[in-house]
Structures are given as structure tokens and as C-alpha cells.
Amino acid sequence: MFDKARACVAAAVTAMAFATGASAQDYPKTELSVQGGWATAGIYQEIEVPFWTERLPSLTGGNVTASITSLNEKGLKGPEVFRLMRMGVIDFGTSALGYVAGDDPQNEGPDLAGIALDIETARKVSDAYKPALAKLYMEKYGIKLLMLYPTEAQVFWCNGPIESLSDLRGKKVRTGNRTVADFVEGAGGVTVTMPFGEVVTSLQLGVIDCAVTGTFSGNSAGWHEVTTHLYPLTVGWSPFMYAVNAKAWEKLAPSVQALLTEEMGKLEDEVWSAGAARTAEGLSCATGGECIFGKKGAMTLVPLAEADVELRSKLVNDVVLARFAQRCGDACMAEWNETVGALISAD
Known part of the structure; x- marks a missing residue:
């Protein structure tokens, strides 16, 4: 569903990297360990895996690489990700905010039922509340929030x-x-x-x-x-977060930190666009309309x-x-x- 769009974005960001003078020697050899989402979700296969295993190496001449596993592969249910990141067992990870709402109701803040009826409003709400969650995650879990993203309506x-x-x-x-x-x-x-x-x-x-x-x-x-x-x-919109253990982040070279900050900002935009596409496709398919995927x-x-x-x-x-x-x-x-x-x- 997102292959063509992903390829276009990858080509664009690679071109941008060369245009701004970025080169492989700007990045030391770095291997990232990532706990991804559900293998059964389109977001994991179509967006997460290519970002970590194709896009980052492409932008850095192969100097920044990553290994990524799904929740299914690790036998995780989702809520454990926050705790494992706090313990330093997981460096980079993703999980649904709703999984830890019981630990801290503040996680409900960007997705209270019935407030955001369309994805444009949902994005505005997410962006407005992101600083509050970033502060919570750093203080409570010792993790740095990198992005918030939706599944679909x-x-x-x-x-x-x-x-x-x-x-x-x-x-x-x-x-x-x-x-x-x-x-x-x-x-x-x-x-x-x-x-x-x-x-x-x-x-x-x-x-x-x-x-x-x-x-x-x-x-x-x-x-x-x-x-x-x-x-x-x-x-x-069942939002998820991507975050990184703060101590693991501090060990990264400044150039790698800058790269990840910029590229995950772009990735966030892409996943929000994918959320809109998934919403429309699911509605149309279930009710007998145009259905491609x-x-x-x-x-x-x-x-x-x-x-x-x-x-x-x-x-x-x-x-x-x-x-x-x-x-x-x-x-x-x-x-x-x-x-x-x-x-x-x-x-």
C-alpha cells in the first residue's frame, strides 16, 4: 500500500542528504537495536523495517545500521516495552500509549474518545500534547520521546x-x-x-x-x-510512540543524534499520511467499495x-x-x- 510512496520519500531524502553535503564520514560506525511493533500490522512491514534497515544505511553510506524485531518475534504483548526501555534492555522501541494508561492516565491525553473526528485534528492534538508526554517519559521511564503516530480511525x-x-x-x-x-x-x-x-x-x-x-x-x-x-x-486513533533509552541516546555521536532527530521527524509525517490512507482503505473495503490492498x-x-x-x-x-x-x-x-x-x- 505504501511501497511507492516509501520509495519516493527514500529517494528524496537521499538526494537531500547529498545536496546538503552530508557524507559517510560524518557518521561513525553505529549499530542500533530496535524493538518494533506488531509484525501483523502494515506499519511494521511497510514503514518501520525499511526505515531502520534501508533508509538509515542509505543515508550514511552503511555506517549507521540497525537490527529490528517485532513484538510477535519477542513474545511481547506491548506494555512491557516501557519497562524494558527504562531498564535499558531495549534501546529504541515502540508501543501503544493505551498499554500504559493504567500506569499513568496522562497517556490517554492525546487520544480521548470522541474528540478528534478526523486525522487532521488528531495530528494537531498529538503535536500539542507531545511536550507533556516527553516530560513524563523522561522523568518516569528515563526515555526520550522521538515521535507519536496513529494506526487508523x-x-x-x-x-x-x-x-x-x-x-x-x-x-x-x-x-x-x-x-x-x-x-x-x-x-x-x-x-x-x-x-x-x-x-x-x-x-x-x-x-x-x-x-x-x-x-x-x-x-x-x-x-x-x-x-x-x-x-x-x-x-x-490508537496512537503509538517511538522512544529511546536516554542513556543509550547520550552514547550516540552528535551527528547520529541529529540524523535520527531529522529523519524520525520525517517518518512521523509519513506514518500520519499512512494513517489517513489506511482509514480510507479499510472503510471502503469493508463496505464493498474500491479495495486494492x-x-x-x-x-x-x-x-x-x-x-x-x-x-x-x-x-x-x-x-x-x-x-x-x-x-x-x-x-x-x-x-x-x-x-x-x-x-x-x-x-
Whole structure:
């Protein structure tokens, strides 16, 4: 899906490197150790692996190289990455913010349910809140935040008719994090927690009525085969972070630090663009539209009802933000209001 775009970007940055006078001797021989994301995710295969194993060596004449493994290969579930980075077992690593929201609710800040309905707003929110998370990660884990990036829009996959947000009342809904659960509970739904891999069977058996996940992730996992209605109200973007152990970072040559800072900034832009593409592709595939890389389905795409606009706003203010404030505390909420809150109020 992203091969052509990736090739163009790689060529462009290589040309830029030579144009600005960068050369191999500017970079000492450096081997980086990287813990990547899920091998089953398109982001890992299409973007992460080529960045570390192709792009960096290309830009440095082979002087900066990296080895990368997926969470699957290491038998990790995701939440351990923060702890292992703090211990210095992992140098560079990535993990979902939602995995450590239980350790510190501040991790929920850039992805509170129902706030960012489109990816442009989600990017603005992420950028506004990034300094707060950078400070948290350095102080609590001893890791340096390098970038924040999304998967795709998190929406509702239901095995039965649904016409509006109010139709979630009484339905059993699998949610992936606390803030989405708050939103669903506010709408009158019954939230259920279960691993991603159990969702298809649970939908088939009627254990749950609906489940929330990304448009592309759900399509890739075959959710369109066990659900009938896709309700596209975005309740999040399931953001991930990339970071590095601070002590490992300090040992790198200044030229390598500068290279990584610049290139990961570009990579961040690329993954956000990929998130928009994945969102559109997943929606189209699941509902019988144009489908190039996904699996074509025949779900009913539910139009967003006008009444949902007002109800969504009420749920965000009265439930999602209120519960986040309780978990996060006064100082945390004040910081959120000064960053994300000020941004969405301006919009």
C-alpha cells in the first residue's frame, strides 16, 4: 500500500542528504537495536523495517545500521516495552500509549474518545500534547520521546442494525481502552474487555454485539465477515510512540543524534499520511467499495445522524473528560486544558 510512496520519500531524502553535503564520514560506525511493533500490522512491514534497515544505511553510506524485531518475534504483548526501555534492555522501541494508561492516565491525553473526528485534528492534538508526554517519559521511564503516530480511525463494527449513537444503548461492546469504554458507557452501552484475537468468535457467538477497532485492522482481521453494520463515528486513533533509552541516546555521536532527530521527524509525517490512507482503505473495503490492498466486504456503512453531533459533544464533556480528570488529577487536567483543550476550543 505504501511501497511507492516509501520509495519516493527514500529517494528524496537521499538526494537531500547529498545536496546538503552530508557524507559517510560524518557518521561513525553505529549499530542500533530496535524493538518494533506488531509484525501483523502494515506499519511494521511497510514503514518501520525499511526505515531502520534501508533508509538509515542509505543515508550514511552503511555506517549507521540497525537490527529490528517485532513484538510477535519477542513474545511481547506491548506494555512491557516501557519497562524494558527504562531498564535499558531495549534501546529504541515502540508501543501503544493505551498499554500504559493504567500506569499513568496522562497517556490517554492525546487520544480521548470522541474528540478528534478526523486525522487532521488528531495530528494537531498529538503535536500539542507531545511536550507533556516527553516530560513524563523522561522523568518516569528515563526515555526520550522521538515521535507519536496513529494506526487508523477507531470505529464501531456491529453484528446487527445500528442507525445512530443512541442505538448503542444496551449493546455489549468490546472496547480497547478506558477512554473508549467511558464513551460507550456514557451512551448506555455495556463495555466488554477481551483480546483482539477473541473478537471474531465472540461476535459470531453473540457474546458481544459490537466491537471497536481500526478500519484497516478490522478489515484485515476479517471482522467484516462476522458483522453487518459499520458505524464510522471515530472514537480514537490508537496512537503509538517511538522512544529511546536516554542513556543509550547520550552514547550516540552528535551527528547520529541529529540524523535520527531529522529523519524520525520525517517518518512521523509519513506514518500520519499512512494513517489517513489506511482509514480510507479499510472503510471502503469493508463496505464493498474500491479495495486494492484489503479484503472486500459487503457491510452497511451507517451515515452519521445529525442528532449524534450533539450527543457526541455531551458525552465528551460530561463523561469522557470528567472521568479523565478524576483519573489524571488536577495538575494533569490543567496541563491538558492548556494544550489540547485550548486547541479544540480555538477550532
